[in-house]
Amino acid sequence: MMGKFTSFGLSTVLAAAVAWPAAAETFRYSTSGDVLGLDPHINNEGPTNAMKGNVYEALIHRHPDLSLHPSLATSWEIADDTTWIFHLREGVTFHNGNPFTADDVLFSFDRVRQEQSEMVYTVQSITEMTKIDDYTIQIVTGNGPNPTLLQELPLFFIMDQEWTEENGATEVVRGAGVQTFANNNANGTGPYIIGERVPDVQTVLVRNDDWWGWGDFPEANVTEAILQPISNDATRVAALISGEIDMMYPVPLQDVDRLNASDGVEVLQGPELRTIFLGFDQHREELLDMPGTGQNPFLDQRVRQAFFQAIDIEAIAQVVMRGAATPTGLMVAPGIQGFQEDMNDRLPYDPDAARALLADAGYPDGFPLTFDCPNDRYVNDEAICLAVVPMLERIGIDVTLNAQTKSLHFNKIGASEGYNTSFFMLGWTPGSYDAWNPLNELMTVGPDGDGGTWNCGRYSNPRVEELTQMIAIETDPEARNEMIREAFQIHKDDVGHITLHQQALAWGVRDNVGEIAQRPFNDVDLRFVTMAQ
Amino acid sequence: MIAYIIRRLFQSILVMLVVAFISFGLFNFVGDPINNMVGQEATTEQREAARERLGLNDPFPVQFGRFVANAVQGEFGLSYRLGEPVDEILVERLPATLELVFCAALFALLLGVPAGVYTGLHRHGFMSKLLLTVSLVGISLPTFLIGILLILVFSVLLGWLPSFGRGATVDLGWWSTGFLTVGGLKALILPSITLALFQMTLIMRLVRAEMLEVLRTDYIKFARARGLSNRAIHFGHALKNTMVPVITIMGLQIGSLIAFAIITETVFQWPGMGLLFLQAIQFVDIPVMSSYLVLVALFFVVINLIVDLLYYVVDPRLRIERSTAGGH
Numbered sequence: 001m002m003g004k005f006t007s008f009g010l011s012t013v014l015a016a017a018v019a020w021p022a023a024a025e026t027f028r029y030s031t032s033g034d035v036l037g038l039d040p041h042i043n044n045e046g047p048t049n050a051m052k053g054n055v056y057e058a059l060i061h062r063h064p065d066l067s068l069h070p071s072l073a074t075s076w077e078i079a080d081d082t083t084w085i086f087h088l089r090e091g092v093t094f095h096n097g098n099p100f101t102a103d104d105v106l107f108s109f110d111r112v113r114q115e116q117s118e119m120v121y122t123v124q125s126i127t128e129m130t131k132i133d134d135y136t137i138q139i140v141t142g143n144g145p146n147p148t149l150l151q152e153l154p155l156f157f158i159m160d161q162e163w164t165e166e167n168g169a170t171e172v173v174r175g176a177g178v179q180t181f182a183n184n185n186a187n188g189t190g191p192y193i194i195g196e197r198v199p200d201v202q203t204v205l206v207r208n209d210d211w212w213g214w215g216d217f218p219e220a221n222v223t224e225a226i227l228q229p230i231s232n233d234a235t236r237v238a239a240l241i242s243g244e245i246d247m248m249y250p251v252p253l254q255d256v257d258r259l260n261a262s263d264g265v266e267v268l269q270g271p272e273l274r275t276i277f278l279g280f281d282q283h284r285e286e287l288l289d290m291p292g293t294g295q296n297p298f299l300d301q302r303v304r305q306a307f308f309q310a311i312d313i314e315a316i317a318q319v320v321m322r323g324a325a326t327p328t329g330l331m332v333a334p335g336i337q338g339f340q341e342d343m344n345d346r347l348p349y350d351p352d353a354a355r356a357l358l359a360d361a362g363y364p365d366g367f368p369l370t371f372d373c374p375n376d377r378y379v380n381d382e383a384i385c386l387a388v389v390p391m392l393e394r395i396g397i398d399v400t401l402n403a404q405t406k407s408l409h410f411n412k413i414g415a416s417e418g419y420n421t422s423f424f425m426l427g428w429t430p431g432s433y434d435a436w437n438p439l440n441e442l443m444t445v446g447p448d449g450d451g452g453t454w455n456c457g458r459y460s461n462p463r464v465e466e467l468t469q470m471i472a473i474e475t476d477p478e479a480r481n482e483m484i485r486e487a488f489q490i491h492k493d494d495v496g497h498i499t500l501h502q503q504a505l506a507w508g509v510r511d512n513v514g515e516i517a518q519r520p521f522n523d524v525d526l527r528f529v530t531m532a533q
Numbered sequence: 534m535i536a537y538i539i540r541r542l543f544q545s546i547l548v549m550l551v552v553a554f555i556s557f558g559l560f561n562f563v564g565d566p567i568n569n570m571v572g573q574e575a576t577t578e579q580r581e582a583a584r585e586r587l588g589l590n591d592p593f594p595v596q597f598g599r600f601v602a603n604a605v606q607g608e609f610g611l612s613y614r615l616g617e618p619v620d621e622i623l624v625e626r627l628p629a630t631l632e633l634v635f636c637a638a639l640f641a642l643l644l645g646v647p648a649g650v651y652t653g654l655h656r657h658g659f660m661s662k663l664l665l666t667v668s669l670v671g672i673s674l675p676t677f678l679i680g681i682l683l684i685l686v687f688s689v690l691l692g693w694l695p696s697f698g699r700g701a702t703v704d705l706g707w708w709s710t711g712f713l714t715v716g717g718l719k720a721l722i723l724p725s726i727t728l729a730l731f732q733m734t735l736i737m738r739l740v741r742a743e744m745l746e747v748l749r750t751d752y753i754k755f756a757r758a759r760g761l762s763n764r765a766i767h768f769g770h771a772l773k774n775t776m777v778p779v780i781t782i783m784g785l786q787i788g789s790l791i792a793f794a795i796i797t798e799t800v801f802q803w804p805g806m807g808l809l810f811l812q813a814i815q816f817v818d819i820p821v822m823s824s825y826l827v828l829v830a831l832f833f834v835v836i837n838l839i840v841d842l843l844y845y846v847v848d849p850r851l852r853i854e855r856s857t858a859g860g861h
Contacts, residue, residue, distance in 0.1 A: 033812075037616055044572025115582065121574040173616075183616050199615050199622075200812070201698070201804045230697050230802045231812065234681050238696045242688045376815070407564025407817045415577045416565060416584070431574045441574070453577055 025531040027222040027513070029524060030236055030248040034200045034229040037183035040157035041111055041172050044118035044431070049155055050523030051227070054205055055095075056157035056188035059086060059105070060150060064517040064528055066335050066433060068150055071213075072100065072158055072189065079138070081145040081475060088135040092212050094160040095186075095193045102131040107161035114172040121431060122156040125149060144473040147480055148434040151337060155431075163187045191217075192225065192526055203227045205526065219515060219530045240265060240508045246531075247513055249522065251506035253322045253380065259508050268507045271326050273333045273520045274429040275438075276378055278388070278498040280304055281422040283458035288422050289368045289400075297363055298422070298457070304495035306357035309350045310395045311388060317501055320383045324504035330488060331428070331438045333502045335520055338435025338484040343492070346499070354395045366396030372424040373401060374409040379503040385425060413456040424456055427503075429521065435484045439468045443491055459496040463487075541841070545834035550601070552830040556823055557597045565589075566613050566817035587613070600823060610820035614813065619824045623806060628708045629699055630798070630805030634790045636725035641732035642783065648733075649740025650772060653748070664737070671734040676793065680727040680800035687723060695720050697802035724801040728794060732786055739782060743775035784840040788833040 035051040036043040053061075059073035073086045092100040109129045112119050126149075127142030141149060159182070164170055169182035186194045191213065192205035205225040214220070228245065230236040233252045239245050241262050251259060256267050280298040281287060287296045297303040317325040329346040332339050358364065369392070373385035382403045389399045404412075413421040430437035445452045445460045447469070452458070467487040474480040491497075505522050517528035567580050567589070575583075584590055588599065603610060609619035648668075652661040671679075688696035700716030702709040711717025747753065748771055756766045795807035802808065806825060813821035 036614065042616075043570075044574060116586075118572045118575060121572075180616070198804075199617070200808070228698060228802075231808070232677075232800050232802065235684060235697050235800055235802055238681075238684045238689050242692055242696055244688075244695060244697070405564060405815070407566065407569060407815075410568040411565035414568065416567070416580065428573070431572070437574075450577065453575070454573065 025221050025223050027225045027247070027526070027529055027531060028228065028245045029225065030228050030230045030239065030245045032229065032231050032233075032236070032250065035203065035227070038186040038194060038197065039169075039172070039180060039183040040159060040188075041108075041114070041117045041119050042180075042183060044121070044155075046429075046521060047523055050519075050521075050525065051203065052157050052188075053155075053190070054192040054225075054526050055186045055190045055194055056159070057190045058154050058156050058158065059088075060153045062154040062433075064519040064525065066520070068154065069216075071154075072105075076150075082141045084139040084141075084149065085132070086137050086139060088137065089212065090135050092189050093210065094163065094189050095208060096160070096163055098160050098162050098187075100158070100160075100189050101134045102137050103134075104158050104161050105129070105137055106131055107164070108156070108158045111159065111164070111170060111172060112156060117172045119155060119157075122152050125152070145475045146473070147471075147475045147477070148337070148432050148436060151432045151434050158189065160187050191220075195224070200229060213527075217527045220527050221531055221533075222526055222529050225526050225529075237508070240510065243510065245510075247507065247509045247516060247524070249505070249507040250379070251508045253324050253506065256322070256324070256506055264511045266509050266511065268509055268516070268518050269324060269504050270518050271333065271502045271520060272429075272505045272522055273335060273433075273502070274378070274427045275328055275331055275333055275502055276381075276384070276425065276427045276500045277331065278307075278500065279424050279426060279455075279457040279459070280307070280497075281419070281457050282460070282496075283419075287367070287369075288420070289370050295367075297361065297367055300361045301494060302357045302361040303363065304498075305347065306354040306361070306395060307392065307397075308347050308495050308498050309357070310354040310391050310397075311498060311500075312349045312391055313346060313500065314349070316384055316387055320380055320387050321501070321503065324379070324506060325501035326504070327501045328499045329492065331442060331491070331497065331499060332430060332435050333520075336430055336433055336435060338481065340485055340488060343485065343488055347495075351391075351394050358395060364396070366398060368398040368400070369423055370400045370402050370421075372409060372413050372421045373403040374406045374425065375403045377406040377409070378425075378427045381425060384500070415453060419456045419458060421456055426454060426456065428454065435488075436468070436471050439464070439471065439484075439487055443487070443496060444468045457497075459491075459494070461490055461494055461496070464490050538838070538842075541838050545831075545838070548834055549827055549830045553601065553604070553823060553827050554597060556826040557600065558593070560817075560819050560822065563814065563819075563822075564817045566819060569816045570613055604824075604827065609824040612813070612821050613818045614816045614821070619820045622809065622821065623824060623828060624707060625709075626804060626806045626809050628710060629803060630791060630794055630807060632711060633721065633724055633728060633794060633797070633803060633805060634787060636721050637728035637732065637790055638783065638787055640725050640729040641736055644729075645733040645736030646740055646772075646779070649737040650744060650767065652737065653741040653744025654767060656745070668734040668737055671730040676727060676731070676796045677800050679730055680723070680797060683723045683727060684800075693719075694723050696723075699804055724797050724803050727800070728790060728797045731793070732783075732790065735786070736779060736783065739779055740772075740775055743778060744771055747771045747774050781840055781844065784836055784843070788829075788836050791832055792829060 031047060035048040036045055040052045040056045057071050059071060061069050061071035063069060072089050072092065074089050076084055076086045079085055088102060094100060106129055109123060112123055125141045125143065125146035126139050128140040130138045132138055164182060167181040169180050173180050191208055191211045193208050195204040195206040197203045207223045230239060236248050237255050240248050251267050259265050259267050281296065282298050284296050286294050313327045317323065317327055327346060329344045330340065358366065371385060371389065373382060375382035385401055385403055389401050392399050411417055413419060413424045428438055428442060441452060441454050443455060443459060444465050445455055445458055464487045467483045471480055471483045474483060505518060507518055509516055512532050514532035515530040519525060567584050571580055571583060588596060611617065612619055612622055615622060648664055652664055655661050684696045687694045698720060699711050700720035701714040702711050702717055703713040711721055753766060753771060756770055794805060795811055798805045798807035799811050809821060810825045
């Protein structure tokens with residue numbers, strides 16, 4: 001093959017073959033796109049992060065039920081509001097045999113903070129990291145207490161200082177720079193070793209028998225895992241039915257029934273953490289679609305509420321999403337820290353009330369509007385938008401749908417084109433699994449008005465702004481939760497966005513896979529895969 | 534002759550420059566690669582820094598000039614998506630596409646020519662009508678549908694052939710080949726048929742039409758009058774004279790086979806240049822897109838040149854006309 005072997009890849013493949021001659025369990029899985037590379041500090045993308053998590057480890061590991069468990073750190077304590085002590089696991093080695101020590105953590109901390117690193121957000125609040133001894137480090141969050149520090153650490157992966165420096169890969173470089181050794185090769189402490197990687201064709205992972213943690217996962221028996229991306233939906237479905245692969249995702253919604261009816265194949269469905277919503281332009285004095293009128297109807301809460309109530313969410317969930325969606329009233333999904341079960345209700349679907357609200361606000365005949373929508377990003381995104389258009393037309397809005405590829409869509413509605421949109425669709429999974437992240441990114445503009453990178457409608461309520469600042473540093477969980485509740489309630493009353501649903505995950509699994517944990521962030525952690533015997 | 538080739542080469546460079554220019558111009562409509570390259574948590578400043586670093590803020594002529602200047606030095610940049618040099622990626626993917634195209638072309642010729650001869654000779658036979666009708670399917674059904682149907686029948690229902698990928702490959706230097714393993718050969722079958730079907734139909738119909746034409750000519754009648762066997766007449770005289778246009782068309786079609794391979798490669802997850810190109814479009818991977826288009830333009834130009842030269846060699850009349858024209 002034309003693949004690039006890691007420097008030690010071949011020998012470990014052979015070693016594994018010798019150590020596990022009888023119980024070779026190969027797990028072949030597929031998804032629509034390849035991982036973007038192996039460097040743990042370059043790209044921040046779901047499937048790429050999942051692959052890193054099989055090879056590299058962080059101080060803390062997040063299980064499929066979102067709970068946090070010790071990983072390279074065995075325990076931690078809070079010294080004062082802004083100082084944490086982490087005790088590191090002893091006797092851990094990297095795949096090449098180098099021992100893991102505090103120096104590697106410090107090195108990774110410096111590396112992940114480089115300008116071109118995408119993963120810097122995992123350590124954003126840490127201003128200082130010092131070594132107390134080889135297996136103890138001290139972390140200081142100098143800008144105030146960080147109540148979500150532990151939530152952020154599971155994606156801060158630790159690299160081997162010696163290996164990285166030896167191979168000249170200390171610098172994090174993306175795209176148009178020089179290519180980095182660490183993006184094509186890997187040397188982690190994790191349960192799997194990269195055996196072979198040919199970008200876009202396959203990535204072979206071999207079980208690391210020396211991994212310290214197998215005792216915690218006695219069921220896990222995959223000795224070799226092969227990830228082969230298949231971009232075409234129909235081909236991916238066919239490969240699963242024909243048994244060429246054991247598991248694949250996502251299953252196109254229209255194929256769910258067919259797969260369930262096939263022999264030996266089952267579709268696992270569960271809610272994803274991503275929330276899909278619509279947003280309005282709430283910062284321009286004049287709507288882009290109404291030049292010369294000097295009016296922006298969306299500045300009026302009644303108009304936003306009319307839009308919300310015009311949308312028949314059950315029709316979208318049942319017809320467009322074929323039942324594979326959970327309608328939501330909040331901007332975060334169940335499982336995210338700060339989700340409020342009792343506040344997840346929605347304003348009722350009521351087109352008559354919507355028309356009345358529009359008339360009250362002074363738009364009895366509606367107004368013209370362009371609706372920006374992606375067509376290759378979320379499950380059935382364009383179909384959802386196509387369903388929303390007649391719902392809005394029913395209350396008199398003259399909607400022009402502008403559905404386009406994600407590269408154009410996100411550019412248009414995002415900061416780079418100055419939030420060039422009046423009404424748009426967006427989806428969001430909080431990277432930190434905490435409610436502060438969407439509050440900060442989607443629901444506020446920050447003290448200087450230039451925050452909220454994906455707050456494309458520039459929704460801003462002074463109290464929510466204030467609460468978001470407080471939530472960021474409040475360490476008392478009770479008080480913090482109350483603040484989150486207040487902020488969410490204001491946002492709901494304001495109708496800052498139209499929340500739609502959490503889309504469902506759909507994984508196709510063959511019956512030779514005994515157990516597989518479906519993580520709500522839609523990726524595969526090989527620790528939780530058991531092949532049937 | 535040498536002057537002719539040099540002149541053609543100059544024209545080729547012009548063609549490739551124009552292709553690069555147009556494709557570069559089109560990239561402004563594909564979108565912004567930054568959102569694909571950075572995660573959702575990236576700040577506005579990080580995005581702006583990334584854009585600046587890639588030179589995306591420069592005006593179009595500057596970006597284009599930089600691309601051409603680098604390309605002339607054999608420097609095609611790094612893929613935004615894979616972070617590897619584009620020329621290395623293309624060289625890695627080239628064998629997959631060329632082997633697929635080679636098999637498809639072979640398949641189209643080996644089936645298309647005999648079928649064309651047969652339908653030409655037995656115009657009203659049942660088999661001929663069947664072949665012609667079936668071949669209509671090859672022309673009218675879109676490639677991806679044919680591919681999916683083949684997968685459904687031969688992978689899912691019968692389980693004989695793999696539905697995706699190249700199977701096991703063997704490295705011969707930088708060239709990775711699927712010809713030397715059973716898995717690699719099996720993996721080639723479905724994509725080659727899918728890609729070949731259109732060309733096969735084309736060749737079959739072309740040969741048939743040429744055969745019908747030639748069989749009516751006087752020299753065939755004389756050959757029959759001389760009492761030559763049917764075999765000698767059909768294959769020795771008629772078919773031979775139909776082959777010149779067939780070879781020309783086939784040569785030109787190899788270029789479009791490479792271009793059509795985009796669809797086939799996507800359906801079968803064939804790790805060739807077409808798949809790479811399609812993924813590059815989705816990711817707005819500008820270095821890969823522009824290099825691929827320039828490379829395909831180069832293929833077309835070179836194939837055209839070779840076909841022109843072959844024509845020159847094969848058809849004596851061309852040479853005579855040229856030399857007499859030169860004499861005056």
